[in-house]
Amino acid sequence: MSERLKEFREFREKMNARILESDNLEIKRFFALDTRAYEAGALPVQTKELMGLVASMVLRCDECVTYHIVRCAEEGVTRAQFLEAFNVALVVGGSITIPHLRRAVAALDELEAATGDLG
Amino acid sequence: MSERLKEFREFREKMNARILESDNLEIKRFFALDTRAYEAGALPVQTKELMGLVASMVLRCDECVTYHIVRCAEEGVTRAQFLEAFNVALVVGGSITIPHLRRAVAALDELEAATGDLG
Amino acid sequence: MSERLKEFREFREKMNARILESDNLEIKRFFALDTRAYEAGALPVQTKELMGLVASMVLRCDECVTYHIVRCAEEGVTRAQFLEAFNVALVVGGSITIPHLRRAVAALDELEAATGDLG
Amino acid sequence: MSERLKEFREFREKMNARILESDNLEIKRFFALDTRAYEAGALPVQTKELMGLVASMVLRCDECVTYHIVRCAEEGVTRAQFLEAFNVALVVGGSITIPHLRRAVAALDELEAATGDLG
Amino acid sequence: MSERLKEFREFREKMNARILESDNLEIKRFFALDTRAYEAGALPVQTKELMGLVASMVLRCDECVTYHIVRCAEEGVTRAQFLEAFNVALVVGGSITIPHLRRAVAALDELEAATGDLG
Amino acid sequence: MSERLKEFREFREKMNARILESDNLEIKRFFALDTRAYEAGALPVQTKELMGLVASMVLRCDECVTYHIVRCAEEGVTRAQFLEAFNVALVVGGSITIPHLRRAVAALDELEAATGDLG
Numbered sequence: 001m002s003e004r005l006k007e008f009r010e011f012r013e014k015m016n017a018r019i020l021e022s023d024n025l026e027i028k029r030f031f032a033l034d035t036r037a038y039e040a041g042a043l044p045v046q047t048k049e050l051m052g053l054v055a056s057m058v059l060r061c062d063e064c065v066t067y068h069i070v071r072c073a074e075e076g077v078t079r080a081q082f083l084e085a086f087n088v089a090l091v092v093g094g095s096i097t098i099p100h101l102r103r104a105v106a107a108l109d110e111l112e113a114a115t116g117d118l119g
Numbered sequence: 120m121s122e123r124l125k126e127f128r129e130f131r132e133k134m135n136a137r138i139l140e141s142d143n144l145e146i147k148r149f150f151a152l153d154t155r156a157y158e159a160g161a162l163p164v165q166t167k168e169l170m171g172l173v174a175s176m177v178l179r180c181d182e183c184v185t186y187h188i189v190r191c192a193e194e195g196v197t198r199a200q201f202l203e204a205f206n207v208a209l210v211v212g213g214s215i216t217i218p219h220l221r222r223a224v225a226a227l228d229e230l231e232a233a234t235g236d237l238g
Numbered sequence: 239m240s241e242r243l244k245e246f247r248e249f250r251e252k253m254n255a256r257i258l259e260s261d262n263l264e265i266k267r268f269f270a271l272d273t274r275a276y277e278a279g280a281l282p283v284q285t286k287e288l289m290g291l292v293a294s295m296v297l298r299c300d301e302c303v304t305y306h307i308v309r310c311a312e313e314g315v316t317r318a319q320f321l322e323a324f325n326v327a328l329v330v331g332g333s334i335t336i337p338h339l340r341r342a343v344a345a346l347d348e349l350e351a352a353t354g355d356l357g
Numbered sequence: 358m359s360e361r362l363k364e365f366r367e368f369r370e371k372m373n374a375r376i377l378e379s380d381n382l383e384i385k386r387f388f389a390l391d392t393r394a395y396e397a398g399a400l401p402v403q404t405k406e407l408m409g410l411v412a413s414m415v416l417r418c419d420e421c422v423t424y425h426i427v428r429c430a431e432e433g434v435t436r437a438q439f440l441e442a443f444n445v446a447l448v449v450g451g452s453i454t455i456p457h458l459r460r461a462v463a464a465l466d467e468l469e470a471a472t473g474d475l476g
Numbered sequence: 477m478s479e480r481l482k483e484f485r486e487f488r489e490k491m492n493a494r495i496l497e498s499d500n501l502e503i504k505r506f507f508a509l510d511t512r513a514y515e516a517g518a519l520p521v522q523t524k525e526l527m528g529l530v531a532s533m534v535l536r537c538d539e540c541v542t543y544h545i546v547r548c549a550e551e552g553v554t555r556a557q558f559l560e561a562f563n564v565a566l567v568v569g570g571s572i573t574i575p576h577l578r579r580a581v582a583a584l585d586e587l588e589a590a591t592g593d594l595g
Numbered sequence: 596m597s598e599r600l601k602e603f604r605e606f607r608e609k610m611n612a613r614i615l616e617s618d619n620l621e622i623k624r625f626f627a628l629d630t631r632a633y634e635a636g637a638l639p640v641q642t643k644e645l646m647g648l649v650a651s652m653v654l655r656c657d658e659c660v661t662y663h664i665v666r667c668a669e670e671g672v673t674r675a676q677f678l679e680a681f682n683v684a685l686v687v688g689g690s691i692t693i694p695h696l697r698r699a700v701a702a703l704d705e706l707e708a709a710t711g712d713l714g
Contacts, residue, residue, distance in 0.1 A: 015582060024556075030563070043203045050170055054171075055207065059572045063575040064575065080618065083161075084162045085162065086622065091451060093178075096449055096654045099658040102606070105610055105614055106613075134460075142440070143444055149448065149452075149628055155621055177572070180456060199262075202260055202262040213534075213567060213568050215568055215570075217302075275563055286564055289565075293569070321381040325387070327527075328689070330513075330690050330691055331535075332685070332692070333689075335689070336421075340372035343375055390502055399675035404645060408649040416654070445632050500679065502686075503678065532691065540693075
């Protein structure tokens, strides 16, 4: 994994732990719901991760986009499929999403450099 | 189809025609790209419509949600799958999406009343 | 309560019941978290409802605004306090919130017409 | 002016008056700043109203869009110019703005039906 | 105060000064309204800063969140109260606010490291 | 041009090239529409770039704001005109845009330092 992706993951994990060690039960429950939303059910995990990716992109959250790119790749999403998902987000969300699209493609490139061709 | 869905579709079609009969070539091209984004490619139509549905819900656009619900149903999305897609949107977008969730479930109910159980 | 507020509350309650009778456990849990977020804790209920009101206004959700106005009034928020909360939302969210401000003041007027002066 | 535009304007004027008769000085000052932002300065009024129109469209506020369409028409904006402004908003804001584009074109049609061809 | 909070404050103060030394009277007036919105009135300062914090979090503006965290701490908001305010923002705004929640908790930690336990 | 603006432009150009060399025809077409939206037509280029600037600011996208500032300056927009455009965005979008306003004024300062007074 690239340096940038590693740093992102480390800050994410460190602060999630920090949040979950607090006494606020409701926040912990929200984090549990967030995890469960992407688990297999009537829809497969891959579809849910793709929905999470597109939602993150139209809402323009780079961290969320990077997170779902990594998860989608783990679920076997190919480069051509990523680009079609990005295109849906681009059409729905407009040119204001383009800076996020650039960083999403850069994250995809980093991921392929580290793990090999996504297919 | 229910009265409300019929009215929605009629206004939609009338104004789309009105927009496409204008002289603005760029807007027409955007509408073409919008249509093409959901066509079969590396990802199946159903997955793309589900991504469009979740994107519309987190961006809180009732018409877009209704449109993608109708299209998803045509692509065989079941009620249990709809609810899981709604749940992803609810978790990503928060309680501010709940009024749209209410109207989405009402649209789903209207659709089932008109076309029979979605399975 | 005015006709408009009554209709709003009826659709809200009907569809909430419809959503909660579904088999989707995660959505039910989200609704429970939503309720709990405004209960008394380290911060009093009134403060939490005021935070919910301002958040709803900057995110421009009329139903959410109406809901929190009713709840704030039940918690003793006065008209002068409402206007200061609206002003925070107006400054943070800009003139794009003004149509929602108009409907919020109309809801406040309806509420006072039905229940008497808010103080 | 059409029935719909008349109703919109009446509610707008009634509630603005209601807001401005309140004791909240800050809200009144915000309304004054809102008015002044579109007055002639280093940029002409027409350009400012067009900027307000596009901003309202990407932020997806129908009332704001209708208001700026009426003001732009008063400042001599032609139908071809309106469509180019709509196209900028559509490209920047994406397909999620299309329902607002439909209503904007409908408002433009109503305006032309009432006042004659915009040129 | 930590290095990051110091840099944030310095850029903020430098650019605010730069903006206020310009000839644009309207922008100066907006900044004045922004300051006044959080002053004591019918609602206490602490409540207004908490409303500003939650509004900033659901609108996902890290600088605004950091600013209101510092101000809330000055007004005596405790860690448990901060977490309840964050939870309201998380429920209203959804998982898309989580990256901002992580940075908010990091800012809170920095603040406590610099000024001692918030209570 | 300043170091920061140069880096911004380089990443932008590199990733745009990367995106356009992909096999996704729809994304390429979107990029073409994006370019065409700001070309001269019934409205002059300067007005379109100003509309793009204000839209980018209310949607709070720093890269988009920087891009349109550079383009507006090329089209002869003066500092006083920039400030009036910023003010429209500030009034429409609210104080949540202020961090972006700070960075926009910083970008304007960098641009003037590199190319001389904008007039």
